[in-house]
Amino acid sequence: MIRGVRRVCLGCGVLTAYGSRCETCKAEQDREIEARRGERQHYKGDYAKRAKQVRATAETCHICGQGWKQGDPWQADHLIEGDPESPLLPAHRSCNIRKAQEFKKQKRK
Numbered sequence: 001m002i003r004g005v006r007r008v009c010l011g012c013g014v015l016t017a018y019g020s021r022c023e024t025c026k027a028e029q030d031r032e033i034e035a036r037r038g039e040r041q042h043y044k045g046d047y048a049k050r051a052k053q054v055r056a057t058a059e060t061c062h063i064c065g066q067g068w069k070q071g072d073p074w075q076a077d078h079l080i081e082g083d084p085e086s087p088l089l090p091a092h093r094s095c096n097i098r099k100a101q102e103f104k105k106q107k108r109k
Contacts, residue, residue: 061091
């Protein structure tokens with residue numbers, strides 16, 4: 001950002017010299033980001049290594065039973081939903097997303 005140039009805050013529309021948000025809106029945005037960060041489940045240990053191995057050797061999606069699909073990359077899906085230590089299996093991204101959405105719906109019931 002060029003010093004001295006005032007911009008309209010994306011949060012409230014007030015002119016600011018502090019970037020894309022005024023100090024008040026920036027502080028609020030930072031609080032929201034930090035709150036969301038606490039909601040995320042962070043995988044520890046060797047998860048990244050195991051997931052990379054599953055994606056690299058994937059041949060068949062364990063959810064739909066089909067092979068590679070263009071534009072639908074492989075993901076490492078947990079066999080036991082919500083358990084970061086459960087075995088990982090290959091799944092298409094679209095299949096994994098659908099499975100996660102169904103799990104969330106069942107969890108709310």
